[in-house]
Amino acid sequence: MEYEQLINEIKEKYTNLGENPETYLKGLLQSKPITYWDYIQVDTLLSLQKTRTDFKDEAIFVMYHQVTELTLKMMLHEIKQLSEGENLSEEIWMNKLDRLKRYTRMLITSFDIMKDGMSYEDYNIFRDALTPASGFQCASFRYLELYTTRLPNLINNAGQKRLPENPTLDDYFENIYWKDAGLDRKTGKMTTTLRLFIEKYEADFKHLAKIVQGKTLEERIEQMENPSEELKEKLKQFDHFYNVAWPIVHLETAQYFLDSKGEEKTATGGSEWKKYLHPKYQQRKFFPNLWTAEEVEHWGEK
Ligand code: HEM
Numbered sequence: 099m100e101y102e103q104l105i106n107e108i109k110e111k112y113t114n115l116g117e118n119p120e121t122y123l124k125g126l127l128q129s130k131p132i133t134y135w136d137y138i139q140v141d142t143l144l145s146l147q148k149t150r151t152d153f154k155d156e157a158i159f160v161m162y163h164q165v166t167e168l169t170l171k172m173m174l175h176e177i178k179q180l181s182e183g184e185n186l187s188e189e190i191w192m193n194k195l196d197r198l199k200r201y202t203r204m205l206i207t208s209f210d211i212m213k214d215g216m217s218y219e220d221y222n223i224f225r226d227a228l229t230p231a232s233g234f235q236c237a238s239f240r241y242l243e244l245y246t247t248r249l250p251n252l253i254n255n256a257g258q259k260r261l262p263e264n265p266t267l268d269d270y271f272e273n274i275y276w277k278d279a280g281l282d283r284k285t286g287k288m289t290t291t292l293r294l295f296i297e298k299y300e301a302d303f304k305h306l307a308k309i310v311q312g313k314t315l316e317e318r319i320e321q322m323e324n325p326s327e328e329l330k331e332k333l334k335q336f337d338h339f340y341n342v343a344w345p346i347v348h349l350e351t352a353q354y355f356l357d358s359k360g361e362e363k364t365a366t367g368g369s370e371w372k373k374y375l376h377p378k379y380q381q382r383k384f385f386p387n388l389w390t391a392e393e394v395e396h397w398g399e400k
Pocket residue numbers: 162163166167212221232233234235236239276279348351352355356365366367368369370371374375380
């Protein structure tokens with residue numbers, strides 16, 4: 099852009115805002131150059147790694163969870179664009195799905211970094227200091243599900259049988275698969291981990307589930323005129339990465355730290371974790387209509 103044109107556009111912008119362009123240009127003249135550390139907010143970011151004990155690997159444990167949170171935030175950023183955009187081209191979908199697959203692959207392949215160097219003994223001491231907190235209370239994980247798939251897909255087979263006819267939003271939430279991690283359905287009693295999670299987030303989850311109706315990725319695909327086979331394949335790959343491969347790596351990590359010495363330890367969140375965390379039990383699928391009946395039947399099996 100020509101220098102003069104630039105000045106004129108700046109003048110026009112601020113005049114339209116009812117402001118004096120000269121004041122803003124003077125401000126620009128005095129302003130300090132932007133730095134990497136201010137732009138990226140490095141000091142704030144690197145001040146968030148607070149441990150509760152002096153075990154060296156607790157810091158890695160905290161940071162690895164934070165890296166996962168940021169990764170989920172990037173994924174949600176992509177997913178929201180697909181959910182909010184109407185009639186997006188296949189090219190945009192392909193592009194975003196490739197990214198979503200890569201983010202998930204990153205989560206799958208990086209879990210070992212935290213697991214392999216961390217001492218079994220140290221973990222099993224420092225985790226007492228964080229009980230009853232659990233990765234289970236990760237809200238980003240639940241937001242991602244709600245943006246991606248219809249609510250009924252978050253109810254496992256046992257839950258489907260409990261649902262009344264014409265279920266309401268509250269009925270779906272009462273029977274959502276993740277409540278199996280801490281709700282005794284006979285007595286209505288909840289673990290502290292689940293109760294605190296629900297108190298903090300359930301109203302927000304319900305609100306999102308309401309406003310995202312008709313706009314989940316699953317529904318957006320169904321609104322497409324003729325989605326290509328290639329696109330469907332990418333959706334299936336993402337579904338499998340996120341709902342089978344990643345949960346298996348996570349479950350193997352839990353098995354290593356809680357059960358590899360035959361001690362069957364209780365998890366910090368108090369769930370029946372061996373059963374609960376298995377994709378075969380959870381039956382969570384984002385795009386169930388893209389899978390064959392046989393594939394659904396063998397979901398989560400190796
Ligand atoms: C030593 C490492 C880890 C162990 C032993 C572990 C163990 C567990 C267990 C047993 C549960 C079930 C709930 C409970 O009873 O607490 C759980 C849930 C969960 N954890 Fe982890 N975890 C580990 C690392 C991580 C990391 C790094 C993340 C990343 C944020 C994470 C995210 C989650 C999520 C999202 C759930 C809920 C899964 C679902 O509902 O399907 N976990 N974890």
